[in-house]
Amino acid sequence: MTHRTVRLHVNGREYERTVEVRKTLADLLREDLDLTGTHLGCEHGVCGACTVLLDGAPARACLMLAVQADGARLLTVEGLADGERLHPLQEAFWTHHGLQCGYCTPGILLTAKAFLDEHPRPTRAEIREMLAGNPSVAAPAISSSSMRS
Amino acid sequence: MGAKYFGAAVRRVEDPRYLRGEARYVDDIKLPGMVHAAFLRSPHAHARITRIDTTRAAAMPGVARVFTFADLARFMKPLPLFGAPPPGLAARVSFTMRQTTQYGLCKDVARYVGEIVAMAVADSRYRAEDAVDAIEVGWEPLPAVVDMVTASEPGSPLMYADWPDNVAVGFTHAIGDADAAFTAADVVVRERFRVQRYVGMPIEPRGVVATYERRDGTLTTWNSTQVAHWVQQGLAAALEMPPHKIRVIAPDVGGGFGTKAAGYAEDALIPIAAIVLGRPVKWAEDRREHMMAAAHARHQVHDIALAARRDGTILAVRDRVWLDVGAYNSWGIVLPYNTVAHLLGPYRIRNLHVAFKAVVTNKTPNAPYRGAGRPEAVFAMDRAVDCLARRMGLDPAEIRRRNYLRGDELPWDLGMPYRDGNPLVYDSGDFRAGLEAALRAARYDEFRRAQPALRERGIYRGIGLSGYVEGTAIGPYESASVRLDLAGRVVVVTGACSSGQGHETSFAQVAADVLSVPLEWVTVIGGDTSAVPFGVGTFASRSAVTAGSSIHDAATALREKIIRAAATLLEAAPADIAIEDGRVLVRGAPASAVPLARVVQASIPTFAGPGVASPDFEATAYHHVPTVTWASAVHVAQVEVDPETGVVALLAYLVAHDCGKVINPPIVDGQVHGGVAQGVGGALYEEMVYDEGGQLLTGSLMDYLLPTAMELPPIETVHLEHPSARNPLGIKGVGEGGAISPPAAIANAIEDALAPLGVRITETPVTPARLLALIGAKKTA
Numbered sequence: 001m002t003h004r005t006v007r008l009h010v011n012g013r014e015y016e017r018t019v020e021v022r023k024t025l026a027d028l029l030r031e032d033l034d035l036t037g038t039h040l041g042c043e044h045g046v047c048g049a050c051t052v053l054l055d056g057a058p059a060r061a062c063l064m065l066a067v068q069a070d071g072a073r074l075l076t077v078e079g080l081a082d083g084e085r086l087h088p089l090q091e092a093f094w095t096h097h098g099l100q101c102g103y104c105t106p107g108i109l110l111t112a113k114a115f116l117d118e119h120p121r122p123t124r125a126e127i128r129e130m131l132a133g134n135p136s137v138a139a140p141a142i143s144s145s146s147m148r149s
Numbered sequence: 150m151g152a153k154y155f156g157a158a159v160r161r162v163e164d165p166r167y168l169r170g171e172a173r174y175v176d177d178i179k180l181p182g183m184v185h186a187a188f189l190r191s192p193h194a195h196a197r198i199t200r201i202d203t204t205r206a207a208a209m210p211g212v213a214r215v216f217t218f219a220d221l222a223r224f225m226k227p228l229p230l231f232g233a234p235p236p237g238l239a240a241r242v243s244f245t246m247r248q249t250t251q252y253g254l255c256k257d258v259a260r261y262v263g264e265i266v267a268m269a270v271a272d273s274r275y276r277a278e279d280a281v282d283a284i285e286v287g288w289e290p291l292p293a294v295v296d297m298v299t300a301s302e303p304g305s306p307l308m309y310a311d312w313p314d315n316v317a318v319g320f321t322h323a324i325g326d327a328d329a330a331f332t333a334a335d336v337v338v339r340e341r342f343r344v345q346r347y348v349g350m351p352i353e354p355r356g357v358v359a360t361y362e363r364r365d366g367t368l369t370t371w372n373s374t375q376v377a378h379w380v381q382q383g384l385a386a387a388l389e390m391p392p393h394k395i396r397v398i399a400p401d402v403g404g405g406f407g408t409k410a411a412g413y414a415e416d417a418l419i420p421i422a423a424i425v426l427g428r429p430v431k432w433a434e435d436r437r438e439h440m441m442a443a444a445h446a447r448h449q450v451h452d453i454a455l456a457a458r459r460d461g462t463i464l465a466v467r468d469r470v471w472l473d474v475g476a477y478n479s480w481g482i483v484l485p486y487n488t489v490a491h492l493l494g495p496y497r498i499r500n501l502h503v504a505f506k507a508v509v510t511n512k513t514p515n516a517p518y519r520g521a522g523r524p525e526a527v528f529a530m531d532r533a534v535d536c537l538a539r540r541m542g543l544d545p546a547e548i549r550r551r552n553y554l555r556g557d558e559l560p561w562d563l564g565m566p567y568r569d570g571n572p573l574v575y576d577s578g579d580f581r582a583g584l585e586a587a588l589r590a591a592r593y594d595e596f597r598r599a600q601p602a603l604r605e606r607g608i609y610r611g612i613g614l615s616g617y618v619e620g621t622a623i624g625p626y627e628s629a630s631v632r633l634d635l636a637g638r639v640v641v642v643t644g645a646c647s648s649g650q651g652h653e654t655s656f657a658q659v660a661a662d663v664l665s666v667p668l669e670w671v672t673v674i675g676g677d678t679s680a681v682p683f684g685v686g687t688f689a690s691r692s693a694v695t696a697g698s699s700i701h702d703a704a705t706a707l708r709e710k711i712i713r714a715a716a717t718l719l720e721a722a723p724a725d726i727a728i729e730d731g732r733v734l735v736r737g738a739p740a741s742a743v744p745l746a747r748v749v750q751a752s753i754p755t756f757a758g759p760g761v762a763s764p765d766f767e768a769t770a771y772h773h774v775p776t777v778t779w780a781s782a783v784h785v786a787q788v789e790v791d792p793e794t795g796v797v798a799l800l801a802y803l804v805a806h807d808c809g810k811v812i813n814p815p816i817v818d819g820q821v822h823g824g825v826a827q828g829v830g831g832a833l834y835e836e837m838v839y840d841e842g843g844q845l846l847t848g849s850l851m852d853y854l855l856p857t858a859m860e861l862p863p864i865e866t867v868h869l870e871h872p873s874a875r876n877p878l879g880i881k882g883v884g885e886g887g888a889i890s891p892p893a894a895i896a897n898a899i900e901d902a903l904a905p906l907g908v909r910i911t912e913t914p915v916t917p918a919r920l921l922a923l924i925g926a927k928k929t930a
């Protein structure tokens with residue numbers, strides 16, 4: 001009763017796990033799938049570090065239960081690069097020093113990916129608004145990294 | 150040494166793992182059989198524990214154990230205390246200092262919301278939290294001590310019954326003759342300024358994992374800390390174990406800012422639980438805990454007065470300062486004296502009198518946070534200077550021009566000790582030139598010319614200045630070893646711990662240049678006590694200078710060893726040996742070149758003989774820095790204020806700064822940007838709010854506002870380079886500077902914007918509600 005089986009696609013792979021119904025999606029990813037690139041900064045939906053793409057749209061993995069993601073297709077930071085080749089956003093963040101400690105970086109990369117999928121030619125103001133969900137000391141540089149990617 | 154990498158904007162070597170989500174932070178560590186800890190924390194600001202019953206909690210499913218003070222009494226040693234005045238300082242300033250003992254688990258009286266009362270360990274964090282909820286505690290509430298100024302006065306309830314008052318650090322300090330200068334002055338201004346309680350707020354909360362091996366008596370603990378060796382020393386004392394049996398690893402750390410340079414109860418409690426239970430234990434702090442239990446910061450009140458001559462020359466400063474250190478005075482004189490030592494900053498002032506009281510209250514203990522006492526000093530001083538300028542009808546730029554020290558006046562001896570006890574002498578810089586550079590780059594005059602027309606159109610734009618001079622890179626040393634492996638590749642190990650600022654790149658740049666090897670050949674390891682026996686850690690803008698100097702020294706000594714071995718191998722005089730791009734050769738004979746690996750391998754004994762030299766291709770240095778190096782900057786903020794809503798928009802922000810020679814410009818820019826972002830938070834948004842009962846009202850990031858890219862303006866940096874002669878690299882620290890001036894610069898800009906209304910900003914954060922109230926008061930007056 002307190003456990004359920006969830007099936008989901010993450011980064012192109014299929015997983016099936018039985019989890020406590022109260023377990024968050026973030027904890028499922030981190031603990032049960034060993035995908036620790038999804039980080040927890042607040043666990044109350046403000047910092048954006050836990051952002052993943054759920055069926056293509058950004059979602060806070062700390063605010064969802066794992067069982068709610070049953071059947072979903074997820075992209076986490078581990079799925080961004082194509083093997084050895086970094087995703088262009090990852091390259092841009094690297095080249096333009098768009099990160100420091102790297103803790104909020106996965107969430108920002110995924111937020112930026114979803115945003116750029118919809119707005120291939122964004123303005124600087126749009127980029128800043130897109131980043132409004134991630135307090136970060138690297139924020140000033142991140143807005144320019146996304147701009148130049 | 151050729152400077153191929155030093156000064157170059159090389160991409161950071163650590164970035165790919167961060168970008169791929171492959172970095173390893175404490176919470177990413179998973180060990181077989183690991184259990185999880187959660188803490189019961191005091192919900193009261195001040196209360197006596199009358200009873201704790203853990204029976205029900207301990208019987209819950211999955212619970213391994215629940216611990217109270219009584220259960221762990223044999224391990225309960227006082228938490229580490231810092232900040233006794235060093236001899237050179239104690240000889241000049243007489244401090245009254247009281248420090249009290251805090252234990253890892255609360256013994257009888259809880260003194261702040263968030264203090265740890267009990268620890269539950271279970272097979273998942275979820276179940277550990279369930280157990281915490283089931284612990285029953287009887288509380289007898291005691292009167293809460295909340296306001297620092299009233300708490301310092303007679304009649305206040307006491308935090309500690311055996312203290313005469315709540316003053317944890319009290320002293321006065323004077324240079325020159327302030328009384329005489331005030332008597333002789335033409336103009337005097339005074340004001341009370343308040344700097345709120347705000348904090349570092351790393352996005353990675355704290356965390357500890359520990360595992361104990363009974364077979365060889367070793368403890369290994371991963372800790373999200375800036376100071377691995379301090380944690381090791383604390384554990385050695387608490388557990389009565391030799392340091393070499395304790396390995397502390399600071400893996401990838403998601404921001405530190407000083408918050409993670411303090412000594413914490415959890416540092417010891419998790420290892421203790423691992424020892425007692427014989428299983429690996431993890432604790433990952435959640436944000437709610439972090440708000441109440443990770444160190445708070447700032448929070449001062451200044452009653453400041455300036456005395457000046459008619460021409461705007463500032464003659465003297467008088468300041469009464471209160472600092473709210475929270476419930477335990479763990480940092481002694483560090484924050485109080487930092488504030489005093491940075492009060493005069495870039496100004497040519499010869500007379501100072503300060504009376505300081507650091508006060509204990511029922512709040513989360515304070516610790517140094519990016520700037521550590523300096524932003525508060527600079528806020529009081531630079532706000533007061535603007536008040537003086539306004540009173541005298543001088544432009545804020547002009548009054549600074551008349552009082553800032555010029556390069557030709559340095560070295561400038563303040564005639565007092567620095568916090569390390571050594572004479573406080575500004576070694577390098579040109580503050581006046583920095584001011585002019587900042588004004589030029591920010592197009593200050595243009596702004597002033599445009600301002601009146603904008604005001605006529607009802608647009609309230611303002612420009613604000615603030616400058617500081619910062620003692621960076623406090624000593625006494627940092628450790629570094631540099632060695633070659635069998636392939637001639639380079640390993641650098643240091644006691645400095647990175648919390649994301651790019652050590653693996655900057656330090657590799659220093660070592661690669663000294664050894665003349667490609668940058669990719671260098672691996673930098675920090676934050677592991679098993680890699681180097683002694684070390685200090687990363688805080689106080691110190692690692693580039695202290696670790697960088699040791700890396701320089703150690704690499705230089707290693708280079709000598711390589712050259713001696715190569716001379717034997719190549720049958721040449723050492724003076725004729727050169728190292729170029731990872732190969733050694735006889736100068737002028739390119740055909741003689743062999744890779745470094747060949748030198749190493751030829752030095753290793755074989756059955757045929759002992760090798761060309763000892764294969765001891767390793768050198769260690771503990772470079773001692775004589776005292777701090779003085780970095781400086783001038784910040785210029787441009788704001789627009791909406792007088793109808795009280796909302797302040799930051800239009801532009803400029804930093805003209807001198808940190809001496811720059812190792813990696815984008816990394817330095819990143820440090821400045823990050824500091825400014827946190828300073829903007831302090832100026833406009835962030836505050837830890839307590840009610841009059843000592844209850845913390847800002848318990849989440851919904852209540853405590855952090856700035857995001859939306860709120861941050863473009864930040865422009867101008868690099869001025871006045872190298873320090875106090876270290877071999879000519880560098881100065883830059884980690885904290887960005888955070889020092891924004892509150893003052895932004896408050897000055899807001900006041901400038903609203904000059905027609907005569908609003909005076911005395912307090913941060915300047916929230917819309919506060920600003921509207923000030924505007925409203927002026928309108929009705």
Ligand code: FES
Nearest residue numbers: 041043045048062
């Ligand atoms: S951890 Fe999910 S938003 Fe902060």
